[in-house]
Amino acid sequence: xxMNQKYTARTWPESPEKTTLEGKNKFLGFWLFLGGxxxxxxxxxxxxxxxxxxxxxxxxxxxxxxxxxxxxxxxxMLLLTSSLTSVYAMYHMKNHxxxxxxxxxxxxxxxxxxxxxxxxxxxxxxxHEFHHTFTxxxxxxxxxxxxxxxxxxxVVGLGWFTLLLVRNGKRGLNLYNAPKFFTASLYWHFIxxxxxxxxxxxxxxxxxG
Amino acid sequence: MAHxxxxxxxxxxxxxxxxxxxxEMRGQVTSFAMMIFMTFIAFIIVIADFDKFYAFPxxxxxxxxQVVLQLYYFMHMSHKGHGTAALFLYSGALIAxxxxxxxxxxxxx
Numbered sequence: 382x383x384m385n386q387k388y389t390a391r392t393w394p395e396s397p398e399k400t401t402l403e404g405k406n407k408f409l410g411f412w413l414f415l416g417g418x419x420x421x422x423x424x425x426x427x428x429x430x431x432x433x434x435x436x437x438x439x440x441x442x443x444x445x446x447x448x449x450x451x452x453x454x455x456x457x458m459l460l461l462t463s464s465l466t467s468v469y470a471m472y473h474m475k476n477h478x479x480x481x482x483x484x485x486x487x488x489x490x491x492x493x494x495x496x497x498x499x500x501x502x503x504x505x506x507x508x509h510e511f512h513h514t515f516t517x518x519x520x521x522x523x524x525x526x527x528x529x530x531x532x533x534x535x536v537v538g539l540g541w542f543t544l545l546l547v548r549n550g551k552r553g554l555n556l557y558n559a560p561k562f563f564t565a566s567l568y569w570h571f572i573x574x575x576x577x578x579x580x581x582x583x584x585x586x587x588x589x590g
Numbered sequence: 591m592a593h594x595x596x597x598x599x600x601x602x603x604x605x606x607x608x609x610x611x612x613x614e615m616r617g618q619v620t621s622f623a624m625m626i627f628m629t630f631i632a633f634i635i636v637i638a639d640f641d642k643f644y645a646f647p648x649x650x651x652x653x654x655x656q657v658v659l660q661l662y663y664f665m666h667m668s669h670k671g672h673g674t675a676a677l678f679l680y681s682g683a684l685i686a687x688x689x690x691x692x693x694x695x696x697x698x699x
Contacts, residue, residue, distance in 0.1 A: 570665045
């Protein structure tokens with residue numbers, strides 16, 4: 382099969398991400414990767430839960446002293462909305478509307494950047510206001526490793542989308558790049574899945590006690 | 591969704607596929623609305639300052655429900671051809687659960 386064959390909306394296959402063998406393999410391999418990511422984040426969550434609020438002295442701030450609900454709420458809405466915009470992008474991908482797909486992916490990238498901006502502000506705030514650093518306590522190490530690892534995934538996801546958009550800017554949508562866009566959007570949804578657990582387990586349950 | 595048979599001659603199914611894609615999109619927007627709603631409930635539970643004995647289970651169920659919506663509607667796991675994907679993900683989830691359970695019970699400080 383010629384990967385660079387030109388398609389129109391009418392000749393475009395129903396599941397372009399799984400039409401080629403390469404696409405099928407990417408799809409399967411990527412879900413295996415997501416299973417591994419689940420285990421990886423579980424170990425970080427487990428470490429965080431075991432070491433939450435474990436600080437060496439009374440002068441150290443605890444979770445309930447630092448976390449602010451409005452900030453977490455905004456970050457949650459940004460990431461959740463960016464998940465929807467990448468769903469829109471994949472809707473247009475399946476309808477072979479390349480321009481709309483690009484537009485929605487670009488919106489997704491901007492929402493992700495906004496999320497990242499808030500996270501940088503948050504970490505900076507904790508370090509300067511509460512002296513809550515990576516090395517200040519077991520709690521600090523576990524917190525920054527878990528939330529920071531998620532933030533690093535956001536950075537990778539944004540870089541992935543951006544590179545795909547730039548590399549395929551003039552190529553148009555075909556069976557060569559459709560699986561690439563599809564896996565990147567799966568990755569982005571998975572980042573939101575992890576964030577659902579972070580805002581619930583770390584922030585909301587951290588505020589309750 | 592992942593029927594190779596329909597992609598063999600896409601022209602025949604064009605209108606049908608468009609309609610199906612629109613219907614799927616409607617489902618996805620509905621699940622988005624539900625996720626927003628559940629997020630609101632979760633934050634309200636924390637603001638209302640319920641006892642953690644009641645708050646924790648509800649918060650965890652809300653998170654679980656949101657993740658199911660995300661996996662099955664946003665990540666298309668409700669479509670056919672996701673058997674192996676589900677096997678991979680649920681194997682990961684099982685190990686995840688055991689890991690967290692272990693750390694919560696044997697780590698102390």
